[in-house]
Amino acid sequence: MTSLPAQPSAKRLGLVIDLDICVGCHACAVNCKEWNSGGPAAPLTDLAPYGANPDGVWFNRVHTYEVGEGPTGRTVHFPRSCLHCAEPACVTVCPTGASFKRAEDGIVLVNEDLCIGCKLCSWACPYGAREFDEDAGVMKKCTLCVDRIYNETFDPADRVPACVATCPASARHFGDLGDPDSAVSKLVAEREGFDLMAEMGYAPTNKYLPPRPHKHGAGCTGAPAQLAPAVAAKADGLLGWLDRLLSHE
Amino acid sequence: MPNEAEVIKGRPGAHGQSNGEAPLDLDVPSADRIAFTTCYMCACRCGIKVHLKDGRIRYIQGNRDHPVNKGVLCAKGSAGIMNHYSPARLQKPLRRVGPRGSGEFEEIEWDEAMAIATGWLGAIRNSDPRKLAFFTGRDQSQALTGWWASQFGTPNHAAHGGFCSVNMAAAGLYTIGGSFWEFGEPDWENTKYFLMFGVAEDHDSNPIKIGLGKLKTKGAAKFVSVNPIRTGYSAIADEWVGIRPGTDGLFILALIQELLLAGKIDEDYLRRYTNASWLVIQDEGAADNGLFVRDAQGQPLVFDETTKTIAPANQANVVPQLAGKVTLADGRTAVPAFHLVARRCLEPQYAADAVAAETGIAAETIRRIAAELAHAAFEQTIEIDQPWTDWAGRHHDKMVGRPVAMHAMRGISAHSNGFHTCRAIHILQMMLGAIDSPGSFRYKPPFPRPTPPGIKPTGRAADIQPGKPMPGPPLGFPTSPQDLLVEADGTPRRLDKAFSWEAPLAAHGMMHQVIRNAWAGDPHKIDTLFMFMANMSWNSSMNTAGTMEMLTDKDPATGDYKIPHIIYSDAYASEMVAYSDLVLPDTTYLERWDCISLLDRPISDADGVADAIRQPVIPPDRDVRPFQDVLIDLGARLGLPGLVKDDGSPRYPGGFPDYLVHHERKPGVGMLAGWRGAAGDKQGVGAVNEGQLDAYVANTCFWRHEVPAEARYFKHSNRAYLEWAVGMGLIDKPEPITLQLYSEVLQKFRLAAEGHGEVQPPDEHRARVKTYFDPLPLWYMPFEEAEVARDAFPLHAITQRPMAMYHSWGSQNAWLRQIHGDNRLHIHRATAARLGITDDDWVAVTSHHGRIKAQAKLMDGVNPHTVWTWNAIGKRSGAWNLAPKAGESQQGFLLNHVISELLPERGDGHRYGNSDPVTGQAAWYDLRVRIEKVAADAGVSEPQFAALPNPPHMPERPDVLRYGEGFRAAAHGESK
Amino acid sequence: MHPSLSVIFFTTASGAGYGLLALLGVFAPLGVVSRDPLFGFAALALALAAITAGLLSSMFHLGQKQRAWRAFSQWRTSWLSREGVASVVTYIPAGLFGLAWVFLGTVSPAAGVLAALGAVVTVFCTAMIYRSLKPVPRWHNRWVVPNYLALALMSGALWLAFVLQIFGARPAINGLAIAAVVLAAVLKLAYWRFIDAAPATSTAESATGLGAIGKVRLFEAPHTSENYLLKEMGFQIARKHATRLRRIALGLGFALPCLLSFVPLLSTGGPALAATFVAAALGTFGIFVERWLFFAEAQHAVTLYYGRDAV
């Protein structure tokens, strides 16, 4: 059913991605592919896997941008996956009901058994989070690892999305963004997490944390801009030796 | 891991949905069998938990308990499935049938393969064992391979360290008894200022990322990355210092000068833990000039400020003087080492203003960073409430730390001035009191070890006898010219010329010179080149095209190959396979036993000593054998002493696992340190334990033993640590390890060059040895830059490790090759504009050695004098069972084609290797080039080589890969 | 957006078919066109053939064609579903209208009007599919629906004029065709003017949220070869090609049909027949080109992540 849930759930599960920390290692992207290659959306088909122009299905892709120029310029790594929007047109445009948003936690999923592969949802997603599997003829996408986060056969510590569990830099966080007291919500509040393309009106659940300002101005660590030369010689101690050292030459 | 698994309680709608969506089974188990082992998608060696389902690998996850990765996995580790099931896996032993390099092979049985190898090797072992050159690339089996080489009797053995990072290892081990690389780590928890030089990824891949994540999450420290390129770690640095390659030494010495001028030096630390106060003889021309003044017991002497007398350095109560001339009993003068070091660092060429232009770092930035270092070290000291006792028995009720941490790797290492630059970093650390103090760089056991470790290389004439093992290991740490492996006339004895006057401290050997020297018969001819895991006809060689020619060149007189036999073990159809006569196919990392030993490159962390194993988690589906089993079998067939019993039968019939458990290097010390002793209750040292491997497997394949709390810092001088380390078998004696601010070892070589001692360099090498064996910190221009015209080759060209790719072997990985399927030459926007180059243009890259064609990509975050590319993405067409038109070979390119293994000729026609003069480290990043726009033509990179055919019976490459569809079908039912 | 031929053919053909059907459904009961069952057969057959061919072609676009029927289920939210429902539902009055006309010789006003309504609704739904897509600002604007409707009307009118010409001229229809072409051309020009002038809705800065730091430039895409997103949504057309194609569409697709539509007003017989046919064919071709441009010039927001500055 492609109507959005009549009653938006209080629980809004999603990811928070810290652009200040992401080193662009692609671990989240590959681990996601690895996990989901055996899950309900499997396979994440790869075309020409050993040929020219290999092209596979990925639920998470890591971009690298250069932003700004000169001393304020920086390089920012930017992972991109489904934002599990509160009001996504990817769901409402779907003619078959294959695309849906779960009422209980807001996760946006595709039921591949219903999907006709019309691709309209991918047109409707501004974030490029929909992945068409040409070989299977159906649409696939990030599941927020719904088959992990509730999986009772798992150790509770493993009940997090694969991309979060594997991120070596801890740049990815998972939690309930509908709950203002959750750790992720607090993190977002504290670090001024933001929405991507808010102007689209999709109300993404996932939030991004901005890179922190550079520290390269004088005094940025509390240190002076330069050290004062220790010219005045004392009778003993450090300045003494230096003085003697220089005078011996 | 900041997650909120706990909030996901209750399972609303997990099965019955509220808004009509399809039912989804959320409780599908991920595995029917779980097996722990160790990752080998790179040398970081993280712990992994392999989920197996229906006999296939369903998922590889990080082992949460593992000391290295604590549950995380990088991109490569996560893509292990695709390496394991790669269609490039070799299937069966191969014998060359076509000309070498043609890639034409026939499959043979293992018995035949072993017989061939035994035949070749047996013949040379019984005539001249030196005719075997046994070199291993991606090591970690070095504890076995080095020992095997000794048993065979050849000194011509090394692993890949010589072309990798021996500059870091040697500078560290000769200076502080430890090293960056993966042998030490920043105190991530406590540091306030982290300065990183020339690291894109490093071996400690996951620990560095975990650490940086911690540092940045806390937000309390400043992270400075000194790197010509602003990607990866540098991208998240609080400050990026885009230095010009090869000039870090200038920058570091300028920082030291600033600190010296301001008196911001940890005087106490220098006195206590370093040789700063040791008196150095000042007697120009004397045979002991520049050596330490020692007493009759050999104990170095200092000038005690309290008693105003000369006293042995090892007395707890002396307050040694750090500067000023002292007159010795014999009337000569001496000064403390620090005096000399400080004087060097205060030279005007190392002033901030003087180095600004060369380094490209503004003088005010250098001054500010020096001020920040001093501020962090001296104003933000941290104290850990942990009493401890130093080597001299002095009790300290706290551990006081200088929270400035440093780390450096190949951006420093891969230059011909890298040894001295790395030493300069260690000297800066010492000046700040920032070695193994809280918040600073920390040793990982078994480090620190004596400076340098006491092992000496073996391989003199007397050490090598037909049919006999060598009396010691091929590699070691020379401390004086007497330890070199040279003939009486000073010419090298080893094939790679390690430990010769061309590279006296080549502690890791010089694999990058092996093929050239073997081809040239210089210094001697060999019969068999036996290699393991090194793609030497491609990305691990300089002058790649020339290397291929040398591998295939024939002696016109005999028609035989100049390198008569080549045996090679690889697991995949790499470029090197085509150049081998006999190919011994290895398993993948998930199919074998392996050992990550303390005798090799351990996985310890600063708070614990650790080692690990790999266990087979899935049986091979091809006719391949673990190389280590093969080596042990081969050793037994050859009757190598350590590998056969007295009756000549194999000593380790169970292969490598048998060896792992039963082999002892010395009594009680074996490959694995955990669960020793018959009952498995001993750590470090203990008798053989038959159940040792089971104990490892039960502990998810690793062993870790915590360093006692009072032993965790100041390890080099901490009595508790030193005693603990002796107990664990890590060091021999509980003696303090004195940090070598001044390097007497270097001075000994310099004295030889000046004409002192019995072993002296031949005249043609004298000047070079004298110049570069400087006991004081030093910067000189990298050789290639100094020797080629700067304006003819105005740019530096370097490479970086991509985080998602491991050298050459990631390209066969269906997932990773989508991330890096080809590579570009990255150029600064302004530089490109000046040359009329725009994005996607094709450019010619020309060095003094050659020319390649590559496609350009412009960027801002790079030093304007530098161009760069991702390392080892370019492939030879047809290799790795990739389509001959794959992007890796068509658009991808290899920078190695324009890197020469030799420096330009000098006056007398001699060409030195393109290496550091002290250690022989390959100077990959000294490369100088010019670039110009060229026609795209077919849009294909150059050079191109004939496409390699697949070895026989390789699996067909699928056009569509649907990995995992079976799991879904089984778990979720197929309803198409 | 990737100009997929099956979709372009679908919207062009079914647009023409629905235009023709709508005109027949209204004009036949009004007596503006011939009530000759043979004419009815020919004209309706042409309309339904175009509609059906279009619909079938749209199926080629689907990854799972055999499940196409599922697309009728989500009419409450999905314009694509509504389009599907409307297109199928329209067959009922259209069929009844045709059967009565051709076999019974009666032109049912009710069926005609319902068929016309169905046709309009279907074209409207088609337009709304595009109109509703916020990530494609060149579609998400008020000019898209009028354009679709007017272009359907135009091609319907041109084809009606041609069929009528076979069965005897009706100058009024030629006048209508001229008017429809002019209207369509005006709306198309207005659309082009609009998309050329409309300020960007989103930028690389808003897509990444990094604008506060500075200008955002792609350094490395996630993968070195193109993926589905880029193949589907990253289509790029050079401005000079777009300009040329617009001229072609305007000249061949609008101006010439318009001029040719004057021919039957001035002459009859062969030349008139030929002129109406060429006008209809060129008009359809023009719409085909226009439709190709409609896709090719549309820029999807996802391209902001892959190096485009603004959409």
Ligand SMILES: Nc1nc2c(c(=O)[nH]1)N[C@H]1C(S)=C(S)[C@@H](COP(=O)(O)OP(=O)(O)OC[C@H]3O[C@@H](n4cnc5c(=O)[nH]c(N)nc54)[C@H](O)[C@@H]3O)O[C@H]1N2
């Ligand atoms: N331009 C440039 N060149 C460089 C460098 C650089 O930075 N720039 N870096 C240098 C450095 S530091 C290094 S370490 C070298 C690395 O270069 P190499 O040592 O050549 O490393 P790899 O490319 O990883 O190739 C190792 C070989 O091991 C094989 N292999 C993989 N797994 C197994 C296995 O399980 N068993 C066996 N038997 N074989 C296996 C692979 O198929 C491959 O053929 O490159 C050096 N070359």
Ligand SMILES: Nc1nc2c(c(=O)[nH]1)N[C@H]1C(S)=C(S)[C@@H](COP(=O)(O)OP(=O)(O)OC[C@H]3O[C@@H](n4cnc5c(=O)[nH]c(N)nc54)[C@H](O)[C@@H]3O)O[C@H]1N2
């Ligand atoms: N993912 C991945 N991990 C790996 C490997 C791999 O292939 N892939 N290889 C492993 C191996 S064998 C090794 S040796 C390690 C090496 O690990 P790294 O030391 O990280 O090796 P490089 O990628 O060579 O990085 C060198 C860095 O130094 C910078 N640099 C170059 N010249 C200079 C200079 O003059 N000064 C300064 N300050 N910086 C400079 C380069 O821009 C680059 O960022 O990585 C290991 N880990």
Ligand code: SF4
């Ligand atoms: S795993 Fe973490 S650090 Fe690596 S790319 Fe993903 S988010 Fe960034």
Ligand code: SF4
């Ligand atoms: S990111 Fe895209 S696919 Fe995901 S919910 Fe939002 S619109 Fe839908």
Ligand code: SF4
């Ligand atoms: S592609 Fe599948 S999920 Fe997407 S809109 Fe079409 S039917 Fe729905």
Ligand code: SF4
């Ligand atoms: S939540 Fe799961 S499916 Fe989504 S990007 Fe992360 S790993 Fe992939």
Ligand code: SF4
């Ligand atoms: S860093 Fe990655 S590839 Fe290397 S051992 Fe760890 S998980 Fe494996």
Ligand SMILES: [Mo]
């Ligand atoms: Mo290396």
